[in-house]
Amino acid sequence: MEPNKVQSEGGLNVTLTIRLLMHGKEVGSIIGKKGETVKKMREESGARINISEGNCPERIVTITGPTDAIFKAFAMIAYKFEEDIINSMSNSPATSKPPVTLRLVVPASQCGSLIGKGGSKIKEMRESTGAQVQVAGDMLPNSTERAVTISGTPEAIIQCVKQICVVMLESPPKGATIPYRPKPASTPVIFSGGQAYTIQGQYAIPHPDQLTKLHQLAMQQTPFTPLGQTTPAFPGLDASPPASTHELTIPNDLIGCIIGRQGTKINEIRQMSGAQIKIANAMEGSSERQITITGTPANISLAQYLINARLTSEVTGMGTL
Structure with missing residues (x-):
């Protein structure tokens, strides 16, 4: 028996994997209602289309198959995105149609071949x-891949994807590739006073449902006064919400990052929050310190949020996370 012949000239029998980085909204568009769109794409293109799991703002879409199947899948995705753009434009006054944009994730070791000597290859492709076509200068976080x-x-x-596939087949990746994995959108880390905070980068962000609460609290600060009526709507009641008090306990070893040098940080938090x-003072035998926050609910929420942000950057900055 003769060995399997691979048609190298057109690269038609070669199986290739192309990875795409998409935002959640784009992924939703590709999946379609009850997964109908992606099912149709898989059936019509003959390519395997996998979408990374996880509650991430970004997802990886992997397309695997013979090159012709990959081109068909890409065509369907590109036309679907164009359709989305046209639909979103029907509600807007913009006249010029923005281009369709796709982001490929390519091992850094193959990016040199895509760019070519002195940028010759990428220029030719354009x-x-x-x-x-743009190749990112930096690698994606915690990986050896770049976004194209x-x-x-x-x-x-x-046409451009076809040319990129040819380059990727001609110069396979060198060494091991650490694939890019998007980070989850939220990792609840700190709970304080019934508030959940998630860490994003160096900041503690109130959980989405908490944001709405904070927003509502902030709205309470500007009492609604009907026009032409200068007295408060309820005589005898002050227009601003009553001050309330909230207590937090903070481990001794972290109190320093909240107070800051000569109280700079705590003063900053007081000014920003208005609370x-x-x-x-440290109690004997206790490993925690009590913090009392007084102000309107919105002031308190903001102060808590700022304190948590300080704690988080301290904890994550120490590399213990």
Whole structure:
């Protein structure tokens, strides 16, 4: 028996994997209602299309198959995105149609071949396809991959992807590739006073449902006064919400990051939040300090949020997370 012949000239029998980085909204568009769109794409293109799991703002879409199946899948995705753009434009006054944009994730070891000597290859791709192609200068976080952004008309994108596939087949990745994995959107880390905070970068962000609460609290601060009526709507009641008090306990070893040098941080938090903040003296035998925050509900929420942000940057900055 003769060995399997691989048609290398067109690369038609070669199985290739292309990874795309998409925002949640784009992924939703590709999946479609009850997964109908992606099912149709899989059936019609013959390519395997996998979408990374996880509650992430970004997801990885992996397309695997013979090159012709990959091109068909790409064409369907590009046309679907174009359709989304057209639909979103029907509600807006903009007249010029923005280009379709796809982001590929490519091992850094193959990016040199995509760019070519002195940028010759990428220039040739731009000129021959009419698509815009950009290779990110930095690798994606915790990986050895870079983002390659292609934008243009669906036709230009498909031509461009074909050329990229050829380059990737001709120069396979060197060494081990650490694939990029998008980070989850939220990792609840700190709970305080019934508030959940999530860590994003170096900041503690109130959980989405908490944001609405904070917003509502902030809204309470500007009492609604009907026009022409200067007295408060309820005589005898002050227009601003009554001050309330909230207590927090903070471990001794973290209190320093909240107080800051000569009280700089705590003063900053007082000014930004508008709340009064008192830190109790260390009690003997106790490993925690009591913090009392007084002010309107919105002031208190803001002060808590700022204190948590300080704690979080301290905890994550120490590399213990």
